[in-house]
Amino acid sequence: MLEQLIDPAAPQVPVMVQGATGRAARQHIKLMLGHGTNIVAGISPKAAGEVQDGVPIFATCAEAVEGTGARVSLPMVPPMSVLPAAREALEAGVRLIVTVTEGMPVRDAMHLHALIREHGAEWTGASSPGLAVPGRCKLGFLPDACLALGPIALWSKSGTLSYETALRLKSRGLGQSAWIGVGGDAVKGTRFADLVPLFRDHTPTRAVVIVGEIGGTEEEDLAARLAQEPLDKPVYAILAGSAAPEGKTMGHAGAIVSGGKGTFESKAEALQSAGVHVFRAIPPLVDRVAQDFQKETA
Amino acid sequence: MLEQLIDPAAPQVPVMVQGATGRAARQHIKLMLGHGTNIVAGISPKAAGEVQDGVPIFATCAEAVEGTGARVSLPMVPPMSVLPAAREALEAGVRLIVTVTEGMPVRDAMHLHALIREHGAEWTGASSPGLAVPGRCKLGFLPDACLALGPIALWSKSGTLSYETALRLKSRGLGQSAWIGVGGDAVKGTRFADLVPLFRDHTPTRAVVIVGEIGGTEEEDLAARLAQEPLDKPVYAILAGSAAPEGKTMGHAGAIVSGGKGTFESKAEALQSAGVHVFRAIPPLVDRVAQDFQKETA
Amino acid sequence: MEATILLLEHDAKMLLGARGLTVPEGVLAAADTMPEPTGDGPWVVKAQVPVGGRGKAGGVCVVQDRAGLQEAADAICALTIKGFPVRELRIEEAVPDATELYVGLVLDPATAEVVVMASAEGGVEIEAQAETAIHRRWARPDEASLTAALAEVAGALPPNAARAVTEAGARIVAAWLDLDATLIELNPLFLRADGSWIAGDVRMDVDEGALPRQPGLTALLDDRAAAYPEAIFKRDNGFDLVVVDPEGEIGLVTTGAGLSMQLIDEMTARGLKPYNFCDIRSGGMRGDPARLVENIRRVLEGPNLKCILVNIFAGITELGEFAGLLLKALDELGEVPVPLVVRLVGNGQDRADAILRASGRGLILERDLDRAISLCAAPEVADA
Amino acid sequence: MEATILLLEHDAKMLLGARGLTVPEGVLAAADTMPEPTGDGPWVVKAQVPVGGRGKAGGVCVVQDRAGLQEAADAICALTIKGFPVRELRIEEAVPDATELYVGLVLDPATAEVVVMASAEGGVEIEAQAETAIHRRWARPDEASLTAALAEVAGALPPNAARAVTEAGARIVAAWLDLDATLIELNPLFLRADGSWIAGDVRMDVDEGALPRQPGLTALLDDRAAAYPEAIFKRDNGFDLVVVDPEGEIGLVTTGAGLSMQLIDEMTARGLKPYNFCDIRSGGMRGDPARLVENIRRVLEGPNLKCILVNIFAGITELGEFAGLLLKALDELGEVPVPLVVRLVGNGQDRADAILRASGRGLILERDLDRAISLCAAPEVADA
16 A cells, blocks of 8 residues: 555545544644645544535544545544554554554554554554655645655655755755655554565655664664665665764654664664665765766756 | 656756746745745846745846756746746746746747747746646646646646646546646647657656647647557546637637637547547546546556 | 637728728628718628628628618628627628639747738638648748748739739738737738739737737727627726627636636536636635626626526635625625525635625535536525 | 653662562662661662663672672762763662573564563673574563463573573563563573572663553652653653753754754764753644743753754744744743754744844844854854
8 A cells, every 4th residue: 555655656545534633633634635635534433424624524434434445544643542543444444554643652553563464454653754745645744845746765764854854855956756754663564674665666766865863773674675675776864863872762762772782883884785875964965865866867 | 848847756947936026926936835846046136135935036037047057937927028038038048938927918929939949948838827746846826736646647728627627536536647737828838749758758647638628729739649659548638618609719818719610529539539538528537537547456 | 818809800901901901991880870881882791790601691791782781781780690699780892803812811829920821712712722722831920031921922823913912911911010910811802903902801810918018909999899898898807708698597707717618518518508608817806806796797687597606716816715705796786686506616615615604695505516517507406 | 752761770670579570679779878778788789870781880889798888889879871970779689699591571673572582691791692592582562472482482491490581571571561661671580599580680661652551650750750850851841851961062942853863963073062852842832832941941951051052843833933932931031141043944934033033132043954053163153
């Protein structure tokens, strides 16, 4: 389903939003609709039967899937409700869950991960900032000001750092072919390495920019996968946290250097030996990507 | 330049807006920026040196091109000023002019056409509703609510009819790979037939929807070109004006049946014999396109 | 969008005559006002309608004496030619015993150039002529290029014809450039045995977009406002409104030329009878309900009007603001004797619907265009 | 984003001890408050810092008698281990003459499962052990799956070790599930010659995101607020603030974890000394300047603070509103003794800059992040 989502030549995937009548959900539903997202249903038992900003509201996921053919769900619910919401959506037949709530308990995330496997479905989250194919669809919070269709696939753990990176690349004429926010969580649905096969034959993508950070082994695992199955397009990475002290969690649950693992150096070395251009600051990354594209089009 | 504009894997083309400080121009510059358009300069002698919504304003096109590398110009100026504005932009080295002003005199349009040929440049207009690659760039007035990235190339004479068509296709999950409003003028820069080679190898496009109308021979010329150089993807057309009386200009300068020429029947026959599916109403067109895509993805 | 204005023959001849083109002496007449024609006859009485094919439709009649004039005028004024009731006539001196040539300048959209055309075989059936009989050259819209092209097409004709085409052609080249024309045809251009020529019929289209720099044309339209109701309406009101079927039952208040045309098509296909075409340009109303008032007032002139459909697709306009203007317009109009079906889609549609509902005016709101069209057929079934 | 909370050894032992895990008797102490330890010694004095490697850093000391206790305590309390000044100690009975085993449950992000690990060769260098010495099984986070995995890894050990790992492991499995842990390691798990076992050291991380359903953990953090300043700060203020360098010179008021981390990197690389990490979550302030007040007040505690950088990238938040809140916060704070460099980019940036300029507060506004960082180095050069 992620594959269809990022294929600009495929029909748009019908999306439902759980918890659609919440204040923030309503605001973001408008922004997502404004970006072309095919939101066909909202879920909210107390508003069932109403139409909100053109989106029909259903009491249950099963009714929404039955009535609209929704294939993707975006639960916009409080942290403790993410797991039950996602379970209901999966049982209703949804094929992709994108969760954006911050603070889903890790154990819930582990349970959801197992449920996703059982259903043969897909999950991006726990706290994804969002996914987007600019102009086609946007699920989550990615700011419209940063979105611009272009040749760069952006894979990011962080929201804000990827916004800043995207905005600067955009100011150099380089928009995104797709933007996948995998989130900064320890336990997550889609990891960087999972994206490699999806983007190998994604023709709108001419380069990949990874927005990674210290902590965990996701960058190292990505490097291992790239070494085995090269992407055949240039890959650049910015890694945040090179100056972070050990033992301090830097906001993201996963962003902690502990026992000498998950360091900037470990990630940079792994990625570099897989052919990735690694940067520790945004300006040189942006300059390099822009230069490489200029050379190519010159 | 149009080719680069519609290629999502190319860097974004730098655009300047002439007459940038006008009320409507300013409103639309914000909307275009919001859609990711790489607007690098505005032209307005009386506001030169200022920065408006993040866009630097220059006194002349030459200074703007020199300072920003703008390659495309969008003159948002009154009808009688379009020709001199476009001439200035061409002389400054711009490669594509997109004009959106209604009411440019026909003789001015003929002069501009000749100038464009002399400079080996490109022109879309006279009164184009706009061009867009959803999420990547938008030049002109195309409403954001209608824009969604997807598999359909939309080529349209009319603004509103194409908005309505796009919105209904979008509600079926079918967004646009690119949208070219050629305008409803008699004399114009880009004609339907000119788009055939641009879209033959445009991989994001899986089908073309033509929004045509009575008057002129543009649809017939398109049919002739398609018969010689088929597009290798399905082409659908809706033609407005099947019920229009002869001799009445229906809003668009070109939309007039006169002396038995430019009729719905003439256009429909020509297009049908070139393999185009022709409709005289929106709902059956939308149903057919959606069905064909469903079959394909089933 | 700016349109082309098809000048009536009489007006075209007055304009070109003043620019040195020889045309038969003639006067403008109507069924009830018949000025004295010049000369002694025979005369030609011609319907003044902005459409071709009037000859075939009986709109052109040669009369030998003054006695026949009124009779012919009455007969022609009773005609409706391709939807245009004949209201005016031109009575001019006939040109007997002359050869019919053709010379014309026609805009060619495909090349954005002017096609300069000439033929030694003019006459009403010019379009049906063998291709070889018409000589064509393409020219840029400047004097040198047009004159050179004219010399080339004239050079392909016999000497007398060539001279006539060159001389008459020079006049229309000048007029084309002076008056921002998009089409000028002399057909026939009469060539007499003595080598003199005179333009038997003139068709001339001018570019509405160029009117701001054409004070002469603007004055002409002012003087002849009744003959150019749509151009005058547009100039005075800032938007297009064209009555497509005076017997029509459904008045349209719509924005966008293409969509409005399409609406007429879909209505017609479903057996409904739209009264008018309209492009109100909702984006340019700037807080003033005047266009709405004029639009509605105008469609209410339709004697068979049963319903009004308001269809606004707002990309940029805020529909809440539009809804407010619509209510102001209805207030200004007082009682509107037919139901209004209102379809507002786009930016601010929810707010707009709420405003209209709250007005208590019983407007029939429907978002789906197909259902809105159905409601126009039977507004009484709406659950307003 | 919710983080992991690394419990201090003493707290972990209290929690697990209450759940049936045998741990050495011990007390919490500080340099100036030294409660009477249980037993007769020898004792181990251990620095309580939320970071590994304290042994190598001199943070663990065995003392034979009461006389040595104060001396060891003073020595250890003088240490700063990986940036953490030692403020607390655990003094517990030493466990002599025992074999060191290892058993642990660790979250494996790659599989989203729990790795159950055991080894007959525990001790401080467990990470450096040969891979073959550690037995691993992956399990789902439920009792059946964890217990089965535990049985398998225990089964690979000698009988006495297997029994100890099975028994101690059952306790940590239960605690893992009960307390939403993300890591529990017993290293060493002491195995005595008589087959009895006791957990020599415990590391336990718990999931901050699960606190709302963990009243016991919440109470622990409340009781021990001084030991968990960042978790308590976050709970009380709704956002993250971590002092990364108590000697730092630049205070950060920033939103977004990734971008804030990156800012610290870029500042550090340019030789600047950021004081804190911060994710103020500007989108969640809802019209209340409290977070800004708290953020600025907190960074002003830095003794070397020279400048504050406010960096907000607003995708959704309206920056005009943010600017208003920033001014309110500054009003509430009274005089702020250092200059503020403010970079607001995104939705409503023009309005925000205008509001801040109009305030006359001499804020240094700069849109470009690189230049903003440079200005932090030398705010006096800014043309405010």
